[in-house]
Amino acid sequence: NIFAASSPERAKLIMSNVAKRIEALDPSFIPLFVRSDVVGQKLLCLIACMCTDTLFFDFVNDVIRVKLALGLNEYGDSDARKFWDDKQIQSDKVANLTEATRKRLLSTYKQYLYNAGITDGNVGSRKIIVPIISADIVAWLREHDLQPALAALTGE
Template identity: 45%
Template structure:
């Protein structure tokens, strides 16, 4: 798994599962990325509010998909909805190193010790620690960190790993589909398994 510099770009992003699923289906049908990009801009296949938004969704979803080996496409198409959402979350973790660290250091620990609750304080502590470790993160404003926290909460909610609690959210340990878990092991992505299951 390639580590990337920490980024706050996710403040503009969403879970974008329907778009992720649609793009994988288009790739599986043999469409090129250029053809998919054209469909996004000219046919608005992602139902974006503006052309600029369509471009950002296409670029982000494509970057996430490109983190995954192409062998995931048939597995994704055959998987149930819960597994498809976890595959999307995996792509996000691989694309955003800071979010992976959040899952590995916060979500995994909550699942491991059995507290299964995530508070805004937990998120603030995580970001404060990262600001001490990373000079780029140290420059981010409180507003940026709040927006990032909201994005991360939307990611885990979209993946079915939390409820919609306000101050505190209940976390749910996923049951990994054996075929998906095998794929993760084959791709040497055991840290993703640990991040998701606490094991």
């Protein structure tokens, strides 16, 4: 049980998600991941999440990138509400999500960003921390047409 999961079923679900994220990226991701430091590995994991969850990518792009592009270094609950309001207009699927599901997704997204070192863990308003991304990772992202993910995390 390498994931310290609470049950065998949970371990299988975690493994399935990890495999899906790895498969979403070019195989050259693996050697890059292995030779990266912990900070780089966390960013690569976050980028893999962004590649497999378009709603999460949209959240990072529409909230984090926009805030950074405006020179702002924090986001709050009002930004998240605006994101959900905009997405409900754009997508029937998102419009049909319950409030509980939106809250759970937002909590997950906040945890992803915090775990990757992109935000702090404050309740309410969270500070955005622009990552220092290694030249190897930046080059790999550009080579594999993942500039949108890079821009979403850096505000470029």
